[in-house]
Amino acid sequence: MSSPSKRREMDLMKLMMSDYKVETVNDGMQEFYVHFHGPKDSPYHGGVWKVKVELPDAYPYKSPSIGFVNKIYHPNVDERSGSICLDVINQSWSPMFDLVNVFEVFLPQLLLYPNPSSPMNEEAAALMMRDKATYDQRIKEYCERYAKPEDIGEATGEKSSDEEMSEDEHDSDDEQVAGKADP
Numbered sequence: 001m002s003s004p005s006k007r008r009e010m011d012l013m014k015l016m017m018s019d020y021k022v023e024t025v026n027d028g029m030q031e032f033y034v035h036f037h038g039p040k041d042s043p044y045h046g047g048v049w050k051v052k053v054e055l056p057d058a059y060p061y062k063s064p065s066i067g068f069v070n071k072i073y074h075p076n077v078d079e080r081s082g083s084i085c086l087d088v089i090n091q092s093w094s095p096m097f098d099l100v101n102v103f104e105v106f107l108p109q110l111l112l113y114p115n116p117s118s119p120m121n122e123e124a125a126a127l128m129m130r131d132k133a134t135y136d137q138r139i140k141e142y143c144e145r146y147a148k149p150e151d152i153g154e155a156t157g158e159k160s161s162d163e164e165m166s167e168d169e170h171d172s173d174d175e176q177v178a179g180k181a182d183p
């Protein structure tokens with residue numbers, strides 16, 4: 001049992017070292033969120049998604065549970081739950097794979113090469129097969145509406161400065177209020 005635990009720890013550290021922003025839940029290693037950027041040369045480029053990852057006790061012998069938190073328009077992703085339909089994770093998972101594979105290979109391939117014949121979002125699959133240009137436009141609309149860095153709490157350099165300024169403003173307001181309350 002200590003082997004899966006060590007492997008889970010090693011894989012999570014490897015993911016964190018690969019420039020992915022990882023937010024652990026309750027400082028644990030079994031449930032966490034990863035900020036995932038849409039692949040270049042795709043309509044998803046520029047989008048950022050928060051992806052929930054749950055590692056079972058038997059990981060890496062059993063596959064992780066992966067789901068998008070913010071909305072994404074894709075034939076193989078359930079729009080409401082964020083669950084994905086991906087054979088390599090759901091059926092043909094191997095202990096040879098690790099979390100970096102999920103975010104550097106499996107999810108980008110899912111977005112680049114959707115499988116409309118096995119849809120979780122039937123509307124997206126039908127639109128993809130019927131009108132690829134409109135499908136691509138819908139993806140971009142979803143990216144604009146639901147997958148901006150601020151939608152998942154990812155601070156950009158500019159936003160960090162604004163947040164610092166607003167915190168400073170709050171501090172000075174608090175001091176003024178405290179100053180007024182003293183007399």
